Amino acid sequence: MKWNVVLYGLLFSGLGVFSYLLLANYSELPPQVSDILYSKGAFIFFISAFNILGYSTLRLSSWLNNQYALNLRKRWKIITIYIAVTLLFYLLNYSLLIIGKLLVGSYNIFIFPNGGWRILILVWLVELVIVGLLLSNRSIQNTLKLQQEAAELQKENNTARYAALQNQLNPHFLFNSLNTLIAEIEYNPSNAVRFTKHL
Structure with a gap:
């Protein structure tokens, strides 16, 4: 300067x-x-x-x-x-x-x-x-x-979006979502289909 x-x-x-x-x-x-x-x-x-x-x-x-x-x-x-x-x-x-x-x-x-x-x-x-x-x-x-x-x-911005995507795919989140899906398949299969589409 x-x-x-x-x-x-x-x-x-x-x-x-x-x-x-x-x-x-x-x-x-x-x-x-x-x-x-x-x-x-x-x-x-x-x-x-x-x-x-x-x-x-x-x-x-x-x-x-x-x-x-x-x-x-x-x-x-x-x-x-x-x-x-x-x-x-x-x-x-x-x-x-x-x-x-x-x-x-x-x-x-x-x-x-x-x-x-x-x-x-x-x-x-x-x-x-x-x-x-x-x-x-x-x-x-x-x-x-x-x-x-x-x-x-x-x-x-790209780094922040990547971190947010990683947080969504984190194993704990995935494990909870799969447990919920299994429970829905047993009790309410139509809700399981909707849940899977939104997942």
């Missing part, structure tokens, strides 16, 4: 570094904005923001699996929440660029000239693929765990 936390942290930090490098280098921002984006604080902020959003997504995914995985009528809520999470990833990238422009005091903070939007969308799509693969992997692991638990419960 601790290794998963470390691996997830590395994955989200890697996503943050990837986004940082692409957005800072290829968005064709004014030089003042690029200087702010190249600072150590902006780099740490990118990594921290991606880790917070990534771990929040994992927590949300676990909560959704527990709440709605078996309830077929409310599965639309899962889709709605995942769409909201994808939009949050996009807004994170977009807002980081806007914050850089605001810190410099640049005009037209919502406009990214010369292909800046293409880079922003490319980064977002790569993030969605990686996070989607991570969430599907966790979902498959959860399904396998549930199947193993179901197999163990089935095994316990």
